[in-house]
Amino acid sequence: MSEFKINFQDTATAFADKTDDELKRKFRMFKLMSSPLLTNFGTKFTALLLKLRMPVRGLIKRTVFRQFCGGETIEESQTTIEKLGESKIGTILDYSVEGKSSNTVFDSTKNEIVRTVTRAKEDEDVPFAVFKITGMASFDVLEKVSQGKELLKSEATDWERAKERVNEICEYAHSLGQPVFIDAEESWIQDPIDNIAAEMMEKYNRERPIIYNTIQLYRHDRLKFLKESHTKAKENGYHLAVKLVRGAYMEKERVRAEEMDYPSPIQPDKAATDRDFNAAIDYCLENLEEIAFVAGTHNEDSVCMLAEKLHEKGVSHAHPHVFFSQLYGMSDNLSYVLAKHEYNVSKYVPYGAVKDVIPYLIRRAQENTSVTGQVSRELDLIKKELKRRKLK
Numbered sequence: 001m002s003e004f005k006i007n008f009q010d011t012a013t014a015f016a017d018k019t020d021d022e023l024k025r026k027f028r029m030f031k032l033m034s035s036p037l038l039t040n041f042g043t044k045f046t047a048l049l050l051k052l053r054m055p056v057r058g059l060i061k062r063t064v065f066r067q068f069c070g071g072e073t074i075e076e077s078q079t080t081i082e083k084l085g086e087s088k089i090g091t092i093l094d095y096s097v098e099g100k101s102s103n104t105v106f107d108s109t110k111n112e113i114v115r116t117v118t119r120a121k122e123d124e125d126v127p128f129a130v131f132k133i134t135g136m137a138s139f140d141v142l143e144k145v146s147q148g149k150e151l152l153k154s155e156a157t158d159w160e161r162a163k164e165r166v167n168e169i170c171e172y173a174h175s176l177g178q179p180v181f182i183d184a185e186e187s188w189i190q191d192p193i194d195n196i197a198a199e200m201m202e203k204y205n206r207e208r209p210i211i212y213n214t215i216q217l218y219r220h221d222r223l224k225f226l227k228e229s230h231t232k233a234k235e236n237g238y239h240l241a242v243k244l245v246r247g248a249y250m251e252k253e254r255v256r257a258e259e260m261d262y263p264s265p266i267q268p269d270k271a272a273t274d275r276d277f278n279a280a281i282d283y284c285l286e287n288l289e290e291i292a293f294v295a296g297t298h299n300e301d302s303v304c305m306l307a308e309k310l311h312e313k314g315v316s317h318a319h320p321h322v323f324f325s326q327l328y329g330m331s332d333n334l335s336y337v338l339a340k341h342e343y344n345v346s347k348y349v350p351y352g353a354v355k356d357v358i359p360y361l362i363r364r365a366q367e368n369t370s371v372t373g374q375v376s377r378e379l380d381l382i383k384k385e386l387k388r389r390k391l392k
Contacts, residue, residue, distance in 0.1 A: 281293075
């Protein structure tokens with residue numbers, strides 16, 4: 001078989017749908033984020049201004065919100081959906097409201113997720129829907145369930161209602177044949193999330209993969225968990241579907257483990273995370289007829305490895321059990337070049353009211369500064385394209 005290589009430094013493809021002004025704006029955003037000091041100050045200052053109800057919504061929406069979010073509503077996100085679709089990149093509408101605590105808000109969030117499932121079914125440019133269990137249940141209740149503590153009567157009622165909300169979304173997705181992700185969260189509430197995801201898969205993944213659980217490979221126990229999940233799926237007669245990611249709560253996890261004096265669930269170093277992430281990809285590829293998976297990664301080496309292995313094995317680039325995914329506003333060199341080579345690829349596109357999406361945006365900014373080289377790689381690619389366009 002001929003040698004197969006993909007050029008992820010092809011900035012002409014990566015930024016083909018960006019105007020000169022959009023590219024310059026993107027450069028300025030990542031230039032600001034390249035300073036951990038500025039990022040740390042900016043995120044804390046923004047949170048404070050919002051808490052004080054200062055009129056900064058417009059400024060946030062025109063800057064960081066526009067870079068990483070599709071809009072405040074599904075309808076506002078339509079332009080982003082269409083623009084990505086023109087480049088053969090799917091949109092995953094991510095209603096990024098988190099940290100709430102009332103049943104009224106949880107019901108409202110559930111109804112909004114149902115809307116995203118409907119929207120996904122109606123549009124081939126929206127391949128998946130997604131939600132967090134913390135959008136359906138309070139963090140405190142999840143924490144008590146995870147620790148095996150007895151719930152108060154009111155908490156037990158709330159927990160049952162939360163599970164009903166999750167089931168309603170999954171049952172509806174199944175009725176439409178529309179795949180949906182259940183996102184991973186902090187390790188100390190993840191057990192009940194995994195249990196619910198397994199229950200939903202057993203119920204609704206009989207004929208085909210519909211419900212996807214998310215596995216964070218920056219946890220040292222997750223490769224084993226993937227294999228155990230596969231065994232459980234085979235024994236119980238359903239398709240395993242997973243989204244593989246490195247992880248999203250590293251700083252918080254390490255701080256909590258140190259403060260509460262328990263062994264950190266996080267891998268000892270990046271090399272260990274990379275090793276397990278790539279091993280997870282290999283495991284899924286070896287069991288491709290039984291496992292549907294999404295490689296949610298901004299790591300070029302992992303993306304290259306998976307793309308080349310699919311090619312080497314003669315697996316269709318459009319195989320329905322394999323998807324690549326990146327976050328909107330980041331790693332366009334991966335997403336757009338993969339799409340050019342006709343791989344299944346999608347972008348996570350968060351949306352929601354500016355004030356509700358702030359926790360997501362703060363986490364995104366903090367992650368970008370803590371992941372070694374991520375911002376500098378983005379900057380280097382943008383600089384390269386600005387130079388190619390003779391704008392720098």
